[in-house]
Amino acid sequence: MTLDDNVAALVGTAAAVGHVAIAAAVTVHVLLYKRSVGAAVSWIGIAWLSPFLGGLLYAIMGINRVKRRALRLKRQHTPLAAAAPAASVARDSLTPLEYAVGRLTGLPSKPGNIVEMLHSGDEAYPRMLEEIGRAKTTVGLCSYIFRADSAGEKFHEALIAAQQRGVKVRVLIDGVGGGYFWSGTYNRLHQAGVPVARFLHSYFPWRTPFVNLRNHRKLLVIDGRVAFTGGLNIGAENVIAGNPTHPVRDTHFRIEGPVVEQLTDAFADDWQFTTGEQLDDDWFPTLEPVGTVMARVVPSGPDEDMEQIEFVALHAISCARESIRVVTPYFLPGEPLTMALGLAAMRGINVDILLPENSNHVILDWARQVPLQPLIQAGCRVWLLPAPFDHSKLMTIDDSWSFIGSANWDTRSFRLNFELNVELHDAAFARQIGAATTPQRRMTVADIDGVSLPIRLRNSAARLLQPYL
Structure with missing residues (x-):
């Protein structure tokens, strides 16, 4: 040899x-x-x-390298009041849900809030910019996508103006959704002296804690008193009146009242996680009741809040007695949620699932055909919404409980992304949510069974990518 x-x-x-x-x-x-x-x-x-x-x-x-660090920060953070069943919530079929979510999140329900629904950037952006312009002490903004386009530039100007008049401004952009290789918004704000950071971002692979994790939250908090949250990113495609090439319809919410403390706290945790800076007491004023809506924040992410939004959805489905309504741009949940929806329909609950006819992720559209078939067979009603693409994320139970926020009904949102939802106990608001999106064409089993074998194989193969989509 x-x-x-x-x-x-x-x-x-x-x-x-x-x-x-x-x-x-x-x-x-x-x-x-x-x-x-x-x-x-x-x-x-x-x-x-x-x-x-x-x-x-x-x-x-x-x-998951994030979990330990998140837990370290959690121990350093002053906890909110311990959760307990709210005395002001009437004893009904959703009382167990109130108790379960309190146990799950460790957060109390906060009475006395006002929640206003806003449609797309047409309604939401002017209200958000108006509040930034009126800010006196603090502005915290977190967005998954924050484009440097005609819509984003108005926010750039408002944030820079707030910083220049002495307001404490903090802006957090996701390291992937906000542009991994180049972020015009980050560059613009950074050059203007606005404190801005990119969540879990690094150009060096060995310094990236987990490239599959993203901060998908959309949150704006003003003076610790007013907040905006929901599914709306910042970009010109969200302004329908501007006739963008690929318009996106969405739903956002303005919230005022005691629950804003929990929303500000969620932003403060994300900011501290990213930058190490702990926000001071100026961000947390004393809040008095201003309305009638009972609300609670439900954060979720691959840290100490693992799968909380998914578990809340499961609890809500199990407590439903009359109706379940889900509006989501992407539908690819795990088997527990799929089974829970199917079983609810089989016990006589009206289960309506509203999806865009075509989303902006074609592979997800292919993959969703697989879990939809058994749901339709079980009695769920699946409705397809025509263009423009609807990016809303909404859920109601029995026309009395609502779940709004940033989480899609897919594995990425439930288990990989950092997400933020809000549960609302208010019948009038739940009915408003139900009326916001009108069912269109109903999908049938024939629609799925009628496709050719190659298409069925394609759809089933796409579903194998579920953990990564």
Whole structure:
């Protein structure tokens, strides 16, 4: 055997040993930390069947490095009041839901709020800009997408003006949704001296904690007294009157009252997580009741708030006695939610699922056909909304409880993204939510069964990407 042969044999042996060591390490970590059996089996298979590449993919996309840091920050943060069943909530079928969400989030329901529904950027942007212009002490803005276009520039100017008149302004943009390689908004605000940060962003892969995590929250808090939240990003495509090339219809909400403290607290946690700066007492004024709506914030993310929004949806479905209404741009939930909706329909609950006829993610449109088929067979009514693409995220139960915010009904929102929803106990507002989106064409089993075999295979293959879509 020649020297070259010996070297080749040595390299081959070292590579084999390295592969086994890496795959074994991945296997141990998966067994200890992955709760989902499907995800665990997938990652173990990838690690063993894809030498080195499987281990690298797991290191980049499979390990949650955020959780420990988030927990450290949680211990440093002054907790809100302990949750307890609100005495002012009438005893009815949703009382167990009130108690369960309190136990789940550790947050109390806050009575005395005003919640106003706003349609797309046409209604929401002027109100948001007006509040920024009136701000006296603080402005905190978090957005998944914040474009430097005709709509975004108005926010740039308002935020810069607020900073220049002495208001404490903080702006947080997602590191992926806000433009990974280049963010015009970040550059514009940073150059103007506005404190702005990009969530989990780094140009260096080894410094990126988890490239698959994103801050999908949309939140604006003014003086700790007024807040805006919902599904609306900042971009010209959200202003329907501007006739954009790809218009997006959406729903946003203006909130005033005691629950704004919880919304400000959510922003403060995200800001501290990203920058290390703890916001001072100027951000948390004493709030008095101003309305009649009972509300509570439900944060969710791959940290201490893991799957909270998904669990709240499950609790709500189980408490429904008459109706369930879900409006979402993307529908690809896990099996527990799919099964819960189907079982609710089978016990006589009116279950309506409203989806855009065509979203802006064609693979998700393909994949959603698979879970929709058994739901329709179980008696759920699936309605398709025509263009423009509806990006709203809404849920109501029995026309008395509502769930609004940033979370889509898919695995990414429920388990990977940092999301923010608000639950509302108010019958009048729930009816308003129900009337906001009108069902159009109803999907039938024939619509799904009538497709060709290649299309069915395509849809089923797309669903395999569920954990990553």
